[in-house]
Amino acid sequence: MTVTIKQEEALKKYIIPLSKEEFNLLEQNILKDGCLDPLRVWVNQKGEHVLVDGHNRLNICEKHGIDFEIKQMSFESLEDAKIWMANNQLGRRNLTPDQVSYYRGLKYESLKKNNKGYAQVKSAGQNEPWTYEVLAEEFKVSASTIKRDAKFAKALDKIGQTNAALKYDILSGATKVKKADIMLFADIDDYKKLNFKNEADLYNKANRLRNKMLTEIEGQLKQTEIDRIERAKEELQATDPMFNTKDARINRIKGQILSAMNKAIQHNDAKAFQELEGLIKKLHTVLFDD
Known part of the structure; x- marks a missing residue:
């Protein structure tokens, strides 16, 4: 029975072609002694005989009508x-x-x-x-x-x-x-x-x-x-307030003034009164000196 051997494109990249000299030497050897090594094929799920080893030998044998043997390999995919x-x-x-x-x-x-x-x-x-x-x-x-x-x-x-x-x-x-x-x-x-x-x-x-x-x-x-x-x-x-806009700095100081004022009144805190004085001076600077 004649078997049709398929050369799968997806597998060809796994074969590095021989140089011209190497191919000619292989061809001369096959012409002289025949194809000594069997071609390896995989019978896939479709029943096709897919070549996995012996691409150069197959090309030479088909070119010159030389008989060759095949060996079946078993792969799941x-x-x-x-x-x-x-x-x-x-x-x-x-x-x-x-x-x-x-x-x-x-x-x-x-x-x-x-x-x-x-x-x-x-x-x-x-x-x-x-x-x-x-x-x-x-x-x-x-x-x-x-x-x-x-x-x-x-x-x-x-x-x-x-x-x-x-x-x-x-x-x-x-x-x-x-x-x-x-x-x-x-x-x-x-x-x-x-x-x-x-x-x-x-x-x-x-x-x-x-x-x-x-x-x-x-x-x-x-x-x-x-x-x-x-x-x-x-x-x-x-x-850091020095990097804020003028309005942002004013609002920040206003908040600090209110906080210091409440603290000074509610707790009769002398330190808070000193802080309040400093904040008012700071507000004056921002409003009129910037």
């Missing part, structure tokens, strides 16, 4: 298939640091979707560790590294949606772009407007975005300082 593919790629020995970071980020996102942000509960009553904590322990890196990996993977995929070749050139090392520049695009929602053309275009847009972000931060800092000064003025006006 597409996210489980993604996690397996990320693990499979991370098991390779020849990954670059950026490729390792990318696949850790992809694995993090798939695990987070599967477990709603958490790993599975270890035991009854025990708090669930966050997914990034589980992966940090697995890969012996910090939790912040896993979070940066996720941001890196997210940004690279957005770049890939407008320029797939540029994404894979970055991952293969053919194009040298700073990781920090790439991560700037992780939170851009309307990535289609970016429309990356090439490495220079990405660099220029990253530079403009960084400058824009710095301007916004400076504006926020300035506004924070303005707000702090205004709050300080309000506090001073509430406690």
